[in-house]
Amino acid sequence: MIVMALSASVTLIACKDPVETRREPTNDVKARGLAAIERAGCGSCHKIPGLDWPAGRLGPSLEGFDDVGLIAGALPNRPDVLAAFIRNAPGVKPGSTMPPMPVSASEAEDIAAYLYGIDHD
Ligand code: HEC
Structure with a gap:
């Protein structure tokens, strides 16, 4: 896990201008949401759209998120x-296999805004 996180940031620094990988950096909230993600x-x-790598398969794709009927079904x-x-999946959906994530309340709001804003491809 630590090695993965390290190589992720090295990859970003080494070969990508992060700004270019953002599809919808139309406002501050979305930019902050992607940074928190x-x-x-x-x-x-x-x-996750806008994030080139990694693109894990353990959880569902978050593309077109505002089209889903129910969060995590x-x-x-x-x-x-x-x-x-986003902050505490098992807390709001008992038995959820997504672990609680270390993001602040305001980061979680920014992330939610980002996810709702990225459906249009
Ligand atoms: C360790 C793996 C893991 C990590 C890290 C993770 N998730 Fe998840 N996520 C999951 C799994 C597994 C589910 C399905 C949970 C369920 O159905 O209860 C899920 C579900 C979700 C859903 C609901 C998707 C849907 O189609 O309804 C959202 C939104 C989400 N995650 C956002 C995030 C965000 C934002 C982060 C980072 C702050 C994050 N996840 C980090 C594993 C993860």
Whole structure:
């Protein structure tokens, strides 16, 4: 896990201008959301638009997220619920296999905004 995180940041520094990999950096909130996603390492389990690598397969792809009916098949698809799920999935959906993530409340809100904003390809 540590090795993966390290090589992820090395890859980003070595061969990519992170700005170029962002598909929708239209406003500050989305840019902050993507930065928080990168910091928290969501990509190790999820394919996330705007994040070239890693694109993990353990969790569902987060492409077209605002089209999903229920978050993780169980929760109403609203920004506040999504933010709560991102911080503590098993806390809001008992038995969820996504671990609690070390992001702040405001980072989770930014991430939720980012995920809702990335459906248009
Ligand atoms: C260790 C692997 C892992 C990590 C890291 C992880 N997730 Fe997940 N995620 C999962 C799994 C597994 C599920 C399915 C959970 C379920 O169905 O209860 C999931 C589900 C989700 C869902 C619901 C998807 C849907 O289609 O309804 C969202 C949104 C999500 N994760 C966002 C994030 C974000 C944002 C981060 C980073 C802060 C993150 N995840 C980090 C494994 C992970």
